[in-house]
Amino acid sequence: MSKAPKDNRRHINLALQGGGSHGAFTWGVLDRLMRDGRIFIDGISGTSAGAMNGVVFTDGFIKCGRQGAIDSLYAFWEEISKRALLSSGQSLTPWLNPAMYPGGGNHWNVDDSPPFMMADWITRMFSPYQINPLDINPLRDILSEQVDFEALRKRKDIKLFVAATNVRTCKLKVFTTEEIYVEALLASACLPMVFRAVEFQGEQYWDGGYLANPAIAPLIHNCVSKDVLIVQINPMNRPEVPTTAREILNRVNEVSFNSTLAREMSGIYTISKLIEEGKLHDTPFHRVNFHMVVAEEEMSHLGAASKSNADWGFLKYLYDLGVETTDRWLHDNFDRIGVESTLDMVKAYS
Numbered sequence: 001m002s003k004a005p006k007d008n009r010r011h012i013n014l015a016l017q018g019g020g021s022h023g024a025f026t027w028g029v030l031d032r033l034m035r036d037g038r039i040f041i042d043g044i045s046g047t048s049a050g051a052m053n054g055v056v057f058t059d060g061f062i063k064c065g066r067q068g069a070i071d072s073l074y075a076f077w078e079e080i081s082k083r084a085l086l087s088s089g090q091s092l093t094p095w096l097n098p099a100m101y102p103g104g105g106n107h108w109n110v111d112d113s114p115p116f117m118m119a120d121w122i123t124r125m126f127s128p129y130q131i132n133p134l135d136i137n138p139l140r141d142i143l144s145e146q147v148d149f150e151a152l153r154k155r156k157d158i159k160l161f162v163a164a165t166n167v168r169t170c171k172l173k174v175f176t177t178e179e180i181y182v183e184a185l186l187a188s189a190c191l192p193m194v195f196r197a198v199e200f201q202g203e204q205y206w207d208g209g210y211l212a213n214p215a216i217a218p219l220i221h222n223c224v225s226k227d228v229l230i231v232q233i234n235p236m237n238r239p240e241v242p243t244t245a246r247e248i249l250n251r252v253n254e255v256s257f258n259s260t261l262a263r264e265m266s267g268i269y270t271i272s273k274l275i276e277e278g279k280l281h282d283t284p285f286h287r288v289n290f291h292m293v294v295a296e297e298e299m300s301h302l303g304a305a306s307k308s309n310a311d312w313g314f315l316k317y318l319y320d321l322g323v324e325t326t327d328r329w330l331h332d333n334f335d336r337i338g339v340e341s342t343l344d345m346v347k348a349y350s
Contacts, residue, residue: 028322
């Protein structure tokens with residue numbers, strides 16, 4: 001086993017999954033990490049909501065250090081909730097009472113609530129080119145108002161990676177720090193049934209989760225730290241096979257947005273085994289420690305429709321869950337950062 005670092009600091013890279021408003025869980029994770037003065041972030045790779053968390057976090061850190069990162073994330077998610085409330089005209093809280101619809105015991109599972117059922121039906125009947133001809137996207141305004149993209153792009157010491165899917169070529173595009181404009185973030189979060197493809201630098205893009213959720217390779221090859229912490233918000237495992245139409249759609253969503261990560265991590269595991277066996281001497285490959293923060297049991301109770309739920313109570317619930325989960329993870333695994341993997345890659349991805 002490798003020796004633990006001499007000082008009490010730990011440098012890590014972050015791999016942040018996308019998943020709509022479920023990204024508020026990642027907000028809680030990042031908040032808790034920043035409140036721990038022993039943790040330093042070398043690089044961040046994110047997709048969709050993960051990319052937005054990463055960019056807002058980094059922008060805040062550039063402006064005012066750790067507290068700036070904490071405050072910026074809070075302001076970002078608070079503004080998302082406010083804009084959603086203004087556009088809908090009312091909070092969704094009345095629909096989140098389990099007694100008012102057949103949603104079971106978890107009052108955050110809104111799949112069967114009337115507003116979300118209507119929204120789901122509309123997106124299946126009409127394309128965003130029909131229902132949103134002006135291409136209105138409130139995220140554009142929020143990000144443009146809160147993030148200083150020009151200052152961000154000028155930083156040579158910041159390593160950010162944002163994944164998007166090229167619609168025409170079906171190829172992954174990973175935007176690096178100097179390429180990050182608001183369009184790159186909108187491209188990474190562009191669900192094709194909700195938003196028109198985002199045009200940027202002469203290409204059209206959809207959500208990056210179809211090809212990388214998130215991209216791991218850039219963190220391995222372009223960052224100093226050899227530890228990667230994956231913040232996973234889409235459940236990999238479920239105890240039962242879905243049987244209802246809604247359950248099947250939810251599971252298809254989870255499988256779709258986990259498949260690319262599982263495939264990439266499976267390949268990384270194969271290379272890691274060859275490194276351990278001494279078969280990759282004199283190659284650019286090196287050993288990497290992998291970790292994961294995940295609240296799979298709690299997140300598995302949330303349907304895919306709740307990824308569009310921006311009610312402040314729901315976002316705060318996910319934030320608190322992220323903080324608590326990360327607090328436990330740090331307590332159990334801090335001393336192993338920089339020493340060994342705490343993620344069982346065989347169990348998780350093989």
